[in-house]
Amino acid sequence: MPHAPIDAGPPHAATVVSRVQESPTIFTLRLRLDDAAAQAAFRFAPGQFNMLYLYGVGEVPVSIMSDPEEHGIIGHTIRALGRVTRGLAALQPGDRVGVRGPFGRGWPLQDLGGNDVVLVTGGLGCAPAVSVIHYVLRRRARFGKLVIIQGVKHADDLIWRMQYEQWAKLPDTQVLVAASQGAAFWPWHVGRVTELFGLARFNPERAVAMLCGPEGMMRAAAESLLGRGLPEAHLYLSMERNMQCGVGRCGHCQFGGAFVCQNGPVFNWAEVKGLLGHRGF
Amino acid sequence: MFNEAEHSVFLPHDRLAALLAAIRDGGWQCVGPRVEQGAIVMAPLAEGEDLPRGLQAEQAPGQYRLAADARQRYFAWANGPQAIKPLTFAPQESLWRVVRTTDGALAFEAVVPEAPKLAVIGVRACDLAALALQDAHFLRKDRVDAQYAARRAQLFLVAVQCAVPAATCFCASTGDGPTPTAGHDLALAELDDGFVVVAGSAPGRAVLQGLDLAAATPAQIAAARAQGDAAAAAQTRHLPGRDLREVLMARLKHPQWDAVAARCLACGNCTAVCPTCFCYAEHEMPALDGTSSLHARAWDSCFGETHGHLHGFNVRPDIRTRYRQWLTHKLAGWHDQFGRSGCVGCGRCIAWCPAGIDFTVEVAALTGASGAEGT
Numbered sequence: 259m260p261h262a263p264i265d266a267g268p269p270h271a272a273t274v275v276s277r278v279q280e281s282p283t284i285f286t287l288r289l290r291l292d293d294a295a296a297q298a299a300f301r302f303a304p305g306q307f308n309m310l311y312l313y314g315v316g317e318v319p320v321s322i323m324s325d326p327e328e329h330g331i332i333g334h335t336i337r338a339l340g341r342v343t344r345g346l347a348a349l350q351p352g353d354r355v356g357v358r359g360p361f362g363r364g365w366p367l368q369d370l371g372g373n374d375v376v377l378v379t380g381g382l383g384c385a386p387a388v389s390v391i392h393y394v395l396r397r398r399a400r401f402g403k404l405v406i407i408q409g410v411k412h413a414d415d416l417i418w419r420m421q422y423e424q425w426a427k428l429p430d431t432q433v434l435v436a437a438s439q440g441a442a443f444w445p446w447h448v449g450r451v452t453e454l455f456g457l458a459r460f461n462p463e464r465a466v467a468m469l470c471g472p473e474g475m476m477r478a479a480a481e482s483l484l485g486r487g488l489p490e491a492h493l494y495l496s497m498e499r500n501m502q503c504g505v506g507r508c509g510h511c512q513f514g515g516a517f518v519c520q521n522g523p524v525f526n527w528a529e530v531k532g533l534l535g536h537r538g539f
Numbered sequence: 540m541f542n543e544a545e546h547s548v549f550l551p552h553d554r555l556a557a558l559l560a561a562i563r564d565g566g567w568q569c570v571g572p573r574v575e576q577g578a579i580v581m582a583p584l585a586e587g588e589d590l591p592r593g594l595q596a597e598q599a600p601g602q603y604r605l606a607a608d609a610r611q612r613y614f615a616w617a618n619g620p621q622a623i624k625p626l627t628f629a630p631q632e633s634l635w636r637v638v639r640t641t642d643g644a645l646a647f648e649a650v651v652p653e654a655p656k657l658a659v660i661g662v663r664a665c666d667l668a669a670l671a672l673q674d675a676h677f678l679r680k681d682r683v684d685a686q687y688a689a690r691r692a693q694l695f696l697v698a699v700q701c702a703v704p705a706a707t708c709f710c711a712s713t714g715d716g717p718t719p720t721a722g723h724d725l726a727l728a729e730l731d732d733g734f735v736v737v738a739g740s741a742p743g744r745a746v747l748q749g750l751d752l753a754a755a756t757p758a759q760i761a762a763a764r765a766q767g768d769a770a771a772a773a774q775t776r777h778l779p780g781r782d783l784r785e786v787l788m789a790r791l792k793h794p795q796w797d798a799v800a801a802r803c804l805a806c807g808n809c810t811a812v813c814p815t816c817f818c819y820a821e822h823e824m825p826a827l828d829g830t831s832s833l834h835a836r837a838w839d840s841c842f843g844e845t846h847g848h849l850h851g852f853n854v855r856p857d858i859r860t861r862y863r864q865w866l867t868h869k870l871a872g873w874h875d876q877f878g879r880s881g882c883v884g885c886g887r888c889i890a891w892c893p894a895g896i897d898f899t900v901e902v903a904a905l906t907g908a909s910g911a912e913g914t
Contacts, residue, residue, distance in 0.1 A: 267834065268635030268647035292644070313639055314825035314832045339850045354645045355638065407730070500848050502821045505682050509818030510846055512868060514788075515875020527719065536791055538860025 266503050269311045269356030270296050270494045274349050275331060280417035283346055284382065286335045288324070291357060293513060302326055302366030304525045305496060309504045318342040319501040319519070321386035322360060326393065332357065335417070354365030355414065356398035361504040362523050365390055366494060373492070374402035374460040378479040380409045380451060380471025386471050386496055388418065391425065399433055402465070404431045409451025409475060413441035434461055451475060455482040462487035468524075469495040477535055480527060493499040493527035515539055540699070540718050541728050541735055541763040548599040548764055549751035549759055553614065558697075558736075559584070561746050564657045565679055567695045569596040570626065571660030572619070578603055579619035581626070581659065590660070590725030591616075598705035600885065608703070614661055614729050617705035620891055622814035624664040627690045628673060631837035634686070634821070638831045650833070652686045654864055658695040662723070664716030665708075669814030671722055675877045676817050695742060698723035702766040704774050712777030716882040718767035728763030735763040776889075776899040779906050783879060784871040786906050790856030791863065795904045800859035802894045807840030809898075810865065811887035815873075815881045818846065842863050866901065 266444065272290040278286040291297035295386035307321045318340070324333030367390065375394050379387045387406075394401050406425060408427075410416045434457055440448035447454055452475070467483050469474065469476040476495050483493060492514040498516040501512035506520030514533045516522060520527075533539045541547065550558055557644045559569055563586065573582040574591050584590075595608040596616035633650040640646070662670075679686035684855030688785040701708070701717035710716030719726045724743035727734040733753045738744040755763075780786075810816040821841035825832040839846060842861045847854030882898075889897050 266634065268637070271645040271647060311637075311834075313637065313645060314823060314829070316823045316834075317821065337850075352643075354639075354643050356647060454763050464862060498849060499854065500846065503819075505681075507677070507682065507684060507817070507819075507822065508836070509841070510820075512864075512865075512872060513870040517876075532788075538855050538863055 265358070266505050266507060267358060269309070269317075269358045269383045272332070272357045274351050274355065275499060276351055280335060281415060282416050283339075284335060284337050284415075286323070286333060287346065287349065287355075289332045289334065289355065290330065291332070292354075293451075298329065298330065300329070300360075302360035304367060304393055305386050306360040306362050306365030307386075307504075307523065308332065308334065308357050308359030308361070309501075310342075311358070312342050312345045313354065315345050316342050317356070317502070318346075319361075319504065321523075323385045323388050323494075326387045327391060327396075327422075328435065335382065337382050347457060352477050360506060362519055363521065365465075365496075365524050367393055370394075370466050372402065372407065372464065372466035376405040376407070376460055376465055376467040376483065378451075378455075378467065378469045378471070378476070378483075379473040381411070381415065382416070383471030384408050385494070387468065388421075390468060395425075395428070397479070402430070403460050405434070405460050406432070407434045407451060407454055407458060407479075409436045409438075409471070411437070412439045413437040413444045433460060452478045452482065455479060463489075465495070466492045469493070471482045473534060480531075490528050490531075491526065494524055495527060495530070496523045497525060497530065498523065540720050540726055540735060541760055541767065543757060543760055545737055547735050547737045547755040547760060548747060549748075549883045550588070550727070550750070551731055551754040551888055552613070554733070554750065554752070555590070555905065556587070557750055558746070559660065561749050562695060562697070562748070564746040565695070565746055567656040567658035569658045572614075572616070574605065577605060579616050581619065581621050581661075584660070585749070585883050590664065595703055596705055598707040598890040600707070600889050600897045601892055603890045610703075610731050612729050612731065614699040614705045614727070616781035617701055617703060617708055618663055618665070618885060618887065620799050621889060622885065622887075623662055623670050623694070623696075624673065624814050626657060626659060627670070627687055627694070628677065628817065629686065629821075631691075631835060632686055632785045633824075633833045633835045635834045636831060637834070639829075649685065652689050652691040654693045656693045656695065656905040657690070658697060660697045660793050662696050662698050663885070664685040664698065665710045665720040665883040666814060667696065667719055668710075668713075668715035668883040669885070670696075672873075672877060672879075672881060672883070673817060693816055696723045696725075696806070698726045698739075700726070700728040700763065700770075701768050702770050704728060704770050705886060706775060707889040708879045708884065709778060709886060711771035711774045712775055713880065713882055713884035714781060717770040717774075730759060730762055730766075735759050744870045763852055776886065776897075778870075778882065778884070778899060778902055782874060783880070783902065783906060784874045786789075787871050790905055791867075795901065796859050796863050798904070799862050799896060799901050801855065802896055803842075803858050803862050805858045805861055806893060808891045808893060810840040810842060811838065812887035813869075813882065814885060815869075816840075820845070841868070866898075866905075870902065905906055
């Protein structure tokens with residue numbers, strides 16, 4: 259996949275084009291690199307991430323949620339949690355940030371043709387998966403069934419609720435959403451997302467599954483999917499670790515011998531299953 | 540190294556100053572051993588400054604003491620807390636700078652490090668092996684670290700064979716010493732009256748040519764080789780193998796991790812003195828007037844609380860998991876990443892551990908092999 263030059267720095271200057279408040283703590287920034295040539299050359303694969311820089315504060319890794327074929331814009335959906343993300347939350351259209359990236363290995367979308375696609379996401383894990391959903395929907399004939407499984411702690415945490423409702427109406431598309439805590443007019447399941455795995459309709463022998471979210475959820479999903487006969491080679495997951503450089507250099511994101519920022523964040527199940535669940539890695 | 544098949548010359552002790560002068564004439568500033576705060580440190584050498592002489596470094600778990608050595612050699616000390624690492628991978632440095640104009644636009648620019656030509660006098664075989672490992676990390680083909688590369692390109696390395704290993708040394712078992720074999724510009728083997736010298740590069744040969752030195756005699760060469768062999772044989776510590784990846788990764792729940800965690804202070808000394816540890820943390824230094832900001836990095840340690848920090852969650856919340864991360868990265872993860880162990884047997888992590896934790900003993904306990912004799 260072609261991409262803008264990857265390096266440890268310095269970032270590209272970028273301007274906030276739009277800002278959407280998705281939930282009380284989650285917001286989406288759509289950015290454009292100030293250097294028009296750099297923006298035109300910017301390519302990424304769904305599942306890759308950028309380092310976003312807030313002036314005078316620092317950087318955070320954030321997955322890219324926009325459509326990879328929408329070349330004029332770079333979209334990031336972010337939860338305001340720490341110093342940088344709370345500062346990013348205060349930005350308005352016209353404000354400036356820095357962007358380094360894209361970094362890492364994305365989802366294996368080129369290899370999915372002809373398969374059912376199963377996406378299991380938890381919390382804000384849906385952000386890196388939403389570009390996969392768009393990718394599949396725009397090339398619908400190339401894929402089998404599309405199963406979208408999303409879990410959130412509280413019903414209010416579900417962002418893009420309208421989209422889930424629209425996706426659920428599409429042919430050959432199944433949407434299963436669970437919230438551990440429901441709310442008024444919550445049309446989906448109340449309980450753990452793992453309780454929904456058995457409802458997913460797909461052909462395990464001709465399916466690819468992609469997981470993104472808390473590791474406990476991903477392990478439970480993997481166990482269920484593999485138990486239904488999904489081959490290990492067809493199971494992928496996106497890992498999250500402390501990332502500061504983005505180029506496999508600063509050492510924080512190491513998971514065994516892998517640099518998550520470079521060898522991942524998307525891994526095949528077989529690559530990480532040995533250490534997954536070992537507290538401390 | 541130090542055999543009759545290669546061209547070697549003899550540098551009498553009283554010509555050492557002439558060698559340093561020739562290096563300076565080549566445009567390099569000299570960094571070399573100096574006694575500071577009771578230890579051998581690598582420091583800029585003033586013109587005409589003599590090197591410390593007649594000193595040994597007695598090292599043991601949690602202990603480093605300089606002691607007199609009757610032979611009056613320059614390099615009878617095995618090593619000090621520093622290797623080459625601080626000279627190439629700076630303990631802290633700026634990476635890039637950003638200026639904000641009044642309309643809010645951001646202008647980023649890389650910070651280019653000052654990188655004078657630098658000759659390092661007295662590097663050891665373990666230091667050269669560690670430098671090769673740092674090169675593998677920081678100079679990967681498609682991921683060259685600009686700061687490291689700028690300094691690395693300016694180095695002139697004068698290596699010295701270790702004839703007097705410290706009790707903490709185990710480079711023979713890792714295959715990295717005690718005699719330098721590659722990566723140097725000049726390699727020295729010190730005898731009681733001078734040095735057998737071999738050039739390892741074109742700049743090294745050029746420096747030697749100006750000195751008009753006599754060829755080393757077969758007896759001098761044989762003595763150099765013999766003392767290298769003796770130094771290897773004298774090492775009492777060792778690792779139980781050069782590839783411990785499988786055995787260690789199969790023992791992630793071994794009770795020894797708890798035992799070492801009870802003694803480890805998580806101070807990070809071991810990672811600071813380790814010549815191959817490469818972790819760094821990035822941080823921001825905004826100017827007080829608000830118009831610019833520096834983005835910088837500083838050495839980090841996997842023993843620190845923030846190393847495994849993830850919003851609202853710490854991947855490694857306790858010392859057990861941090862020590863295990865360090866040791867398994869060093870002896871297992873490095874094989875995946877760079878095709879060999881990340882330990883070069885310098886023993887610094889043993890000597891400079893305030894709790895006296897002996898890396899070789901921990902590895903022996905974890906792998907079920909015997910580590911050090913007499914400990």
